[in-house]
Amino acid sequence: MNEKNVFGKGSKKNRIDYKGILGPNPKNRNKNEEILSHKRVTIPNPLKELHTTSENYKGKINIIPSKDFCDYEASGKGNEIENICLSNAIRVRNIENNSTQVTLDNAKCFLCGRCEEAYSSLFRMEKNLNPPAKNKKQLIDSVELEPQHPNTGSKNLSLNEKNSKVLDYEQIGNELKERINSLFGRSLAIRQVDGGSCNGCEIEITALNNPIYDIERFGVHFVSSPRHADVLLVTGPVSRNMVVALKKTYQATPNPKIVIAVGACACSGGIFGDTYATSGGVDTILPVDMYIPGCPPRPEALIYGLLSTMNKIHH
Amino acid sequence: MSDNLFGKKIFEYESIIHEKFSERIQNIYCKNFNEIHILTISPEDSNEVSYFIHDKLRCGLVTVICTDERNIENTIDWKDKSVNSKQTINFNKNWQYGFSLRLIFSSETDDIFFIVTTFLPNVDNPAYPSNVVRIPSAIYYEKEIFDMFGIIAQGNPDTRKLVLHERWPDNQFPLRRDFNIKTKNKIRLNKPYKFLKVEGEGICEIPVGPVHAGIIEPGHFRFSIYGENILNLETRLYYTHKGIEKLAETMTLDEALLLSERISGDESVANSMAYCQAIERMASIQIPKKAAQIRTICAELERIWNHLGTVAGMCTDVGFAYGSSRINILKEKIMRINEKLSGSRLLFGVNKIGGVKIDFKPETLGLILADLSQILQDFDNLVKSLHNTSSFMDRLKGTGIISSQDVQALGANGVIARCVGIDIDTRKNHPYAYYQYIDLENIQGIVDKIAYEVELKKRKGDVLSRFEVRVVEITHSVHIIKKIATDILDKSTKQELHNTPQTQNDEGLVIDNLKNHLQPYDSALGYSESHRGQTIHWVMLGKDSNKIFRYKIRTASFCNWPLIELAVQNNIIPDFPLINKSFDLSYSGNDL
Known part of the structure; x- marks a missing residue:
């Protein structure tokens, strides 16, 4: 028996299917699981996992156009709705044509659900993704309630419609990889800075490194010094005692650099607001390129945020 | 409140203190089921009473609370409250309110808290004699009170800033009532902190x-x-100081609940539970049984995922990636269970004053029990393989040793106390929620109980001991959840069979009219055992009983941080991350 027989034209029975062992060939996926003593747990694409989010997941507060609230501002009850929110995320305003505009600032919302408890016909907690944005204004949802034509209320749901649009997450994940490759060679180095968070966001950021989300396969990795970093991932409302340290970290990071604010606190101060001890958001200290809302944002939302950041630099 | 709410023991303690210190105290009474309040005449008297409780009654100092009560007049009527008390003595009607100091001690043998109160005269530079020499664990409380209230502890050797750092002006004290929360002070640079200098060649x-x-x-x-x-x-520390206690003073009771969940993101259930219990104790109300069961299940889930995270972190810090990867998978699984149950991966939004916000369906509970059994089985296998990995065990053994004397002197608790064989646990010493209905020690059977006690004796206070404590607690918590889940499931099936009428107290999830029972300026302690140790919250209501006057938070991290400084001595630098991870302390929960 010569080498030719083993590797070349040997009988099909004896040939080892290297493809099945080494590569994630979807056709042979079942075979793989038989060979491995621990089956693979890494999800095909972290963004795809969003579809399996549990039904009661507190993902985002959505405003539902409801005619019951059309004349709230006119009758002076708008304040009542606004005051239910601890971080002042809700605004009720009268605009032209006698209609009432209800806005919700996702940068401030920390998903406590108090508005849903009090006004369940206007606000609803849903499991959808709280989309990150480059600009704070894009985080504001607004709905106009028209008293004359209550049935056409849904017409004004322009922003919400965009949010609920089903995205092809697989495609987005590949795009992320391509963009990172084109910009920073093959990798994106992230330095995480805690600006006085409650540790909730850190837990979700740490989860990116676990075998289930495994962000390193996209070329994203966490580095131990700002001098090695392309991205500063900042959490927390930036406590007064951290201001100097955060500025120093920013200065130590080489250009080009990106700052991402993670969580409601980093986006706007969140529940901690703007006090003697906090600054009320990362953008009061540093220029911020991307806001990832949520309290805390789930790992999928963090990856989504990284993609959107790359987008900004690309254009 | 009637006498039958109290145990007999509490009155024995009351009499002992009254007899011994009748000259030194103004008033002594029992309140909120298990609190003995002692109002002393002067700060010196307060110290004497504290020394007696600390040294003779063997009670540990759990917290020191300072409150700015300068502008409250005749509202805290001590005379009214003395109705429950056996004795009323030396009552001084024309008492001048100033800053109050409350030293809180917790008995390790009985379910009793001692609250020694003293009022400082309303002068410009208030001061009191320090306790540090007799009660070493008071040192950080006294420093904190100086930073936040400007009250000097005479005799405390460490006068450096603690909470607000050097960049904060010297004459501003955030927790005084006349300080505006929105005050913005310019950051002063070039004022360094004086670290202890070790000098010598090399x-x-x-x-x-x-x-x-x-x-x-x-x-x-x-x-x-x-x-x-x-x-x-x-x-x-204190880089993450966010002014939580000051912020709470601007909030209503419901709003402060949300704040309490965000004291430390990974202790959300323990902290919000302690907060809710403070309010519920004030109103003398027991929450419905089902609500207590749900709270307890969530608290144990929190303990499991945090301990798993710590064990995984310890594997990372010794460079054993296999262990950390596999345990992190289990942690992620628990976080998904959290999401299924509460809608939040970190269990935000579980508790509510008077009950809980979420409900468990029997079928979800069944699925979760199956998941937990699988996770526990995987974890047991992993621990076995960790025990057989010499490169892992060698790094843990004999690293970062702390002594039980230090633990007792500095008032450490939780895992840090149990890793030197001191078996203190708030769930056992001061049972709350559903823990009072279950036999915590015997939950895994008598064999495991004896094994646990033998193991406890062997603990030396090194990283390995802390690792073992966490491993044991994960198993223990799974058993607690199983027990409670069986209780819930039994009940729901029984009801289906017999169709028994439901009493409101047993079956609802929230007590709605709780707030009607609250009095202005009332106060109470709330406590729970987080995965890090004892969590103590103290809430005092304002003139409007829906508002907070003072909210004092003390998490286990505050007591345990000083121990790290001792644990690393004589170890090598590369072991520091491992020792730090084995302690697993919260920065945010400490800095507030």
Whole structure:
């Protein structure tokens, strides 16, 4: 028996299917699981996992156009709705044509659900993704309630419609990889800075490194010094005692650099607001390129945020 | 409140203290089921009473609360409250309110808290004699009170800033009532903190932080080293100070609940539970049984995923990636269970004053029990393989040793106390929620109980001991959840069979009219055992009983941080991350 027989034209029975062992060939996926003593747990694409989010997941507060609230501002009850929110995320305003505009600032919302408890016909907690944005204004949802034509209320749901649009997450994940490759060679180095968070966001950021989300396969990795970093991932409302340290970290990071604010606190101060001890958001200290809302944002939302950041630099 | 709410023991203690110190105290009474309040005449008297409780009754100092009561007049009527008390003595009607100091002690043998109160005269520079010499664990409380209230503890040797750092002006004290929360002070640079200097040939310093190499919270560590050996470590924390206690004073009761969940993101259930219990105790109300069961299940889930995270972190820090990867998978599974149950991966939004916000369906509970059994089985296998990995065990054994004397002197608790064989646990010493209905010690059977006690004796206070404590607690917690889930499921099936009428007290999830029972300026303690240790909250209501006057938070991290400085001495620098992870302390929960 010569080498030719083993590797070349040997009988099909004896040939080892290297493809099945080494590569994630979807056709042979079942075979793989038989060979491995621990089956693979890494999800095909972290963004795809969003579809399996549990039904009661507190993902985002959505405003539902409801005619019951059309004349709230006119009758002076708008304040009542606004005051239910601890971080002042809700605004009720009268605009032209006698209609009432209800806005919700996702940068401030920390998903406590108090508005849903009090006004369940206007606000609803849903499991959808709280989309990150480059600009704070894009985080504001607004709905106009028209008293004359209550049935056409849904017409004004322009922003919400965009949010609920089903995205092809697989495609987005590949795009992320391509963009990172084109910009920073093959990798994106992230330095995480805690600006006085409650540790909730850190837990979700740490989860990116676990075998289930495994962000390193996209070329994203966490580095131990700002001098090695392309991205500063900042959490927390930036406590007064951290201001100097955060500025120093920013200065130590080489250009080009990106700052991402993670969580409601980093986006706007969140529940901690703007006090003697906090600054009320990362953008009061540093220029911020991307806001990832949520309290805390789930790992999928963090990856989504990284993609959107790359987008900004690309254009 | 009637006498039958109290145990007999509490009155025995009351009499002992009354007889011994009748000259020194104005008033003594029992309140909120298990609190003995002692109002002393002067700060010196307060110290004497404290020394007696600390040394003779063997009660540990759990917290010191300062309150600015300068502008409350005749509202806290001590005379009214003395109705429950056996004795009323030396009552001084024309008492001048100023700053109040409350030293709180917790008995380890009985379910009793002692609250020694004293009022400081309303003068410009208030001061009181320090307790530090007799009660060492008071040192950080006294420093904190100086920073936040400007009250000097005469005799405390450490006068450096703690909470607000050097960049804060010297004459502003955030927790005084006349301080505006929105005050913005310019940051002063060039005023360095005076670290303890270790001098000698070949000794150098390594500064680490506040921005660390890993994904963790900020804090500064100053090592003095000789070669690789650590001679001294000084921790400099409070980088995440967010003014939580001051912020709570602007909030209503429901709003402060949301704040309490965000004291430390990974202790959300323990902290919100302690807060809710403070309010519920004030109103003398027991929450419905089902609500207590749900709270307890969530608290144990929190303990499991945090302990798993710590064990995984310890594997990472010794460079054993296999262990950390596999345990992190289990942690992620528990976080998904959390999401299924509460809608939040970190269990935000579980508790509510008077009950809970979420409900468990029997079928979800069944699925979760199956998941938990699988996770526990996987975990047991992993621990076996960790025990057989010599490179892992060698790093843990004999590293970062703390002594039980230090633990007792500095008032450490939780895992840190149990790793030197001191078996204190708030769930056992001061049972709350559903823990009072279950036999915690015997939950895994008598064999495991004896094994646990033998193991406890062997604990030496090194990293390995802390590892073992966490491993044991994960198993224990799974058993607690199983027990409670069986109780819930039994009940729901029984009801289906017999169709028994439901009493409101047993079956609802929330008590709605709780707030009607609250009195202005009332106060109470709330406590729970987080995965880090004892969590103590103290809430005092304002003139409007829906508002908070003072909210004092003390998490286990506050007591346990000083122990790290002792644990790393004579260890090598590369072991520091491992020792730090084995303690697993919260920065945010400490800094507030």
